[in-house]
Structures are given as structure tokens and as C-alpha cells.
């Protein structure tokens with residue numbers, strides 16, 4: 001079994017009868033959704049809240065009942081992947097382009113679980129390019145601001161070589177920062193830039209991290 005499948009299936013065990021469940025996006029969350037689909041077909045009653053068109057299509061295909069984030073009172077648990085997790089359990093997400101909906105769903109969740117293989121655990125954030133979701137209008141001005149800061153920005157492109165458009169209708173600029181020494185200060189600065197819709201720094205947001213190692217999953221309770 002590959003490590004992503006291992007943690008995806010482990011995380012699905014946290015889902016209990018009657019829960020509203022946030023369903024993350026990406027190649028690791030994929031396995032959690034598959035495992036959940038099997039349990040639903042065996043009779044488990046849950047409601048899923050998806051974080052992307054991709055996950056919505058997968059969940060619908062598996063027969064998982066879905067509602068939008070605005071149709072539920074609260075989400076009991078959200079299970080999602082991550083691109084990098086630092087020693088102090090801060091994260092970068094959005095490698096798959098779903099950061100905005102993922103952050104919205106996480107913010108209305110009582111408990112957030114991240115599932116990763118061991119390669120995602122790092123000393124400090126920043127080797128993975130930090131995704132910034134921006135309004136198309138004014139995006140070149142933001143690009144120039146990032147360039148002037150030395151953050152080596154790149155517009156995310158799709159398979160056709162066109163600028164990648166998110167589920168929310170925005171563009172993505174990836175910042176190649178190499179290292180992020182002060183993630184909270186960076187997040188505050190990004191939050192204040194007009195035209196930035198969201199960024200991939202997920203700080204102080206995760207409750208439990210499940211890391212896949214060759215000899216088994218390790219559960220880390222964070223907060």
C-alpha cells in the first residue's frame with residue numbers, strides 16, 4: 001500500500017455516523033474519499049462538503065451525499081492533504097489549486113485533520129512554492145510587487161499553457177521563496193494586499209496530523 005493510501009484510509013476511520021465531513025482535495029485526500037465511499041455504500045450515514053470540483057465529482061461518483069458549506073450549520077471534521085507541514089505544524093496548501101475552498105471549509109470545521117506522507121514534513125516552510133489566489137484584474141500589478149520582493153513569482157498554468165483558473169474564477173501566482181522565516185508576518189502582509197483573494201499559508205489551523213511512514217501511520221495531536 002502506498003503511503004498516501006495508508007493515511008487516507010486511516011483518516012477515514014475518524015468519520016462517524018451522522019457527521020458532516022469536509023472532503024479535501026488532492027492525491028492523498030483522494031484515498032480518504034474512496035475509503036469513505038466504501039463505508040457509505042455499507043450503510044454509513046454522513047454528509048460530505050467538498051472543497052473542489054474534482055472532489056465533488058469523485059464523491060458524487062461514489063454515491064456520497066453532499067451539501068454545500070452554506071447548507072450546513074457546522075462541519076464536524078475536515079480531512080485534507082497538505083503540501084508542506086513545518087515542525088510547529090504550520091502548513092502550505094494549494095498545490096492542487098483548491099486553497100480558497102479548502103480554507104473556507106476548514107474555517108467552519110470543529111476539527112481539521114491533515115494527511116500526508118513523510119516527504120511533506122519539513123523543518124521550515126518555503127521549499128514548496130506558496131500559492132497565492134488573486135483576482136485576474138490587477139494580477140500583473142501584484143505579480144510586480146512579488147517580483148520586487150524577490151519572491152520569484154510565476155503564474156500557474158494549466159495543461160494548455162493558459163493561466164490556471166481556480167474553481168472560484170481566480171488566478172494563481174506561485175511564490176518561489178525557498179524559505180519562509182516568519183509565516184505569520186507574511187500571512188498578515190498577504191492578507192492586506194488588495195486583489196489577493198487567499199493564500200496557501202494555513203497557520204494555526206490543524207488539530208491532528210497523520211503522517212505516513214513505511215512502517216505505518218503516525219498520528220500527531222497538535223491542538
Ligand SMILES: O=C[C@H](O)[C@H](O)[C@H](O)COP(=O)(O)O
Nearest residue numbers: 026027028081094096097098
Ligand atoms: O490544492 C490542493 C490541496 O491543498 C492539497 O491538499 C495539497 O496540494 C496536497 O495535495 P497532494 O495530496 O496531492 O499532495
